[in-house]
Amino acid sequence: MINRxxxxxxLGAWLFLPLLSLAAEGDGKSLPAQEQVIQPQQERRExxxxxxxxxxxxxxxxxxxxxxxxxxxxxxxxLRLAYHVTEDFFIEAAxxxxxxxxxxFRSRAFPITGFDKQEEDLTYYNVSLGYNVLPGxxxxxxxxxxxxxxxxxGGIGTTKFAKESHAxxxxxxxxxxLLNDWxxxxxxxxxxxxxxxxxxxxxxxxxxxxxxxLTVFF
Numbered sequence: 482m483i484n485r486x487x488x489x490x491x492l493g494a495w496l497f498l499p500l501l502s503l504a505a506e507g508d509g510k511s512l513p514a515q516e517q518v519i520q521p522q523q524e525r526r527e528x529x530x531x532x533x534x535x536x537x538x539x540x541x542x543x544x545x546x547x548x549x550x551x552x553x554x555x556x557x558x559x560l561r562l563a564y565h566v567t568e569d570f571f572i573e574a575a576x577x578x579x580x581x582x583x584x585x586f587r588s589r590a591f592p593i594t595g596f597d598k599q600e601e602d603l604t605y606y607n608v609s610l611g612y613n614v615l616p617g618x619x620x621x622x623x624x625x626x627x628x629x630x631x632x633x634x635g636g637i638g639t640t641k642f643a644k645e646s647h648a649x650x651x652x653x654x655x656x657x658x659l660l661n662d663w664x665x666x667x668x669x670x671x672x673x674x675x676x677x678x679x680x681x682x683x684x685x686x687x688x689x690x691x692x693x694x695l696t697v698f699f
Contacts, residue, residue, distance in 0.1 A: 545692025607638025
């Protein structure tokens with residue numbers, strides 16, 4: 482008689498042989514190689530650095546009131562050109578025209594020498610050095626902010642009127658508000674100091690000017 486144990490062993494061997502065959506086939510296969518995540522040798526693209534406009538120059542016009550000591554206060558119109566050397570310092574050249582009236586003296590039968598008519602043209606030219614004292618911002622509402630700066634300025638130049646030229650020292654201050662990155666508004670006060678002898682004796686005069694201007698940066 483066939484032993485039951487022999488039958489069980491034969492049946493188990495018959496069932497287990499396919500599994501051994503699959504394991505042998507699996508051991509003969511190698512695992513797929515993993516791709517390298519970081520590629521150390523990448524071709525670099527050329528980057529062109531844009532040329533940024535520094536906007537160091539500023540040009541514009543202004544108008545206001547000029548008071549000539551012992552005479553009248555008249556409208557003044559001028560042109561300014563500035564070069565911003567650094568964020569703090571700038572150089573400004575200005576030229577302006579106004580008029581001077583001797584009506585007060587004529588009405589008292591005391592005409593001024595050099596006045597061929599009641600009003601004479603006045604022209605001044607100057608070159609000045611400015612310094613931004615308090616750069617900052619001005620806020621309009623909660624979301625609108627504009628760059629601004631208080632500045633002091635002083636320089637030398639020439640004032641011409643009544644057939645005479647006067648060496649002139651000017652100094653004062655102003656407030657610049659940038660409406661955007663190229664347009665600015667100026668509020669200025671200056672004192673133009675020069676010696677004059679139109680009234681018969683040489684006297685140092687202080688001639689105050691207040692003006693508002695509009696400038697463009699380029």
